[in-house]
Amino acid sequence: MKSLCVYCGSNFNGNPVLRKAIEDLAEAMASQNITLVFGGGSVGVMGVIADEILKHGGKAIGVIPQFLMDKEVGHKGLTEMIITKDMHQRKQKMADLADGFVILPGGFGTLEELFEVLTWLQLGLHGKPIGVLNVNGFYDHLFKQMDVMVEQRFLKQTNRDLVFNEIDASILIAKMQNFKAAPDEVWFRDRNLT
Numbered sequence: 001m002k003s004l005c006v007y008c009g010s011n012f013n014g015n016p017v018l019r020k021a022i023e024d025l026a027e028a029m030a031s032q033n034i035t036l037v038f039g040g041g042s043v044g045v046m047g048v049i050a051d052e053i054l055k056h057g058g059k060a061i062g063v064i065p066q067f068l069m070d071k072e073v074g075h076k077g078l079t080e081m082i083i084t085k086d087m088h089q090r091k092q093k094m095a096d097l098a099d100g101f102v103i104l105p106g107g108f109g110t111l112e113e114l115f116e117v118l119t120w121l122q123l124g125l126h127g128k129p130i131g132v133l134n135v136n137g138f139y140d141h142l143f144k145q146m147d148v149m150v151e152q153r154f155l156k157q158t159n160r161d162l163v164f165n166e167i168d169a170s171i172l173i174a175k176m177q178n179f180k181a182a183p184d185e186v187w188f189r190d191r192n193l194t
Contacts, residue, residue, distance in 0.1 A: 001129075001177055003035040003061075005098030007113040008045035009106030010073075018105060021135040022048050025102065025169040030058030032173065037097045039090070040064030040082075042075040045104055050075050063094045091116065100129040100176050105138045114163075121181060122159045129179035131164040131172045139165065158184040 006025075012018070026049060029036060036053045039046050040062025053060045059079040065086050068074065074081060084090045095101075095117060103114045120126050132139050143165055149155035162181075166172035 001099040005037040005094045006102045008104035010044040012044045017136045026052030028169045030056035035059040103132045127181035129176035156184045
């Protein structure tokens with residue numbers, strides 16, 4: 001893995017446990033020469049992860065739509081900044097540049113990005129690893145909901161298992177490095193998810 005797209009919030013709640021997790025992730029990525037691909041913002045968790053990557057001598061590529069640059073939320077000190085026409089182009093460019101995806105705490109946008117790349121993986125549109133850095137149990141309820149989807153036969157366990165759930169950045173990256181995509185591609189033929 002040469003690059004990881006990190007999906008995260010444009011807000012930061014100031015939680016020291018989250019800050020430490022971001023610092024650990026940035027250090028792990030920079031020490032392995034893994035480039036950060038992210039939403040290009042200077043604010044929130046986005047700004048913190050970019051600053052930490054740069055502090056450790058790593059590379060950070062931001063991808064931001066013009067309307068957000070116009071609002072002056074774009075990070076000014078990145079290795080590279082790519083400006084797109086809109087949010088759709090932004091998400092596609094980020095996905096194209098990344099060898100994998102890491103999800104940090106965030107809001108609606110972060111969840112939308114997670115489930116988009118997870119759905120793409122399930123459909124076989126890419127074979128890149130997806131890992132959730134589950135800081136302080138932030139995503140515990142989300143993973144429980146995924147388990148409910150399996151229990152109620154709206155999701156196969158094979159596809160539920162496509163996303164890693166870890167609390168330690170180094171362990172998460174190591175698991176992602178060894179990932180082999182194995183989605184259950186017969187979902188469209190076998191409507192009975194038993």
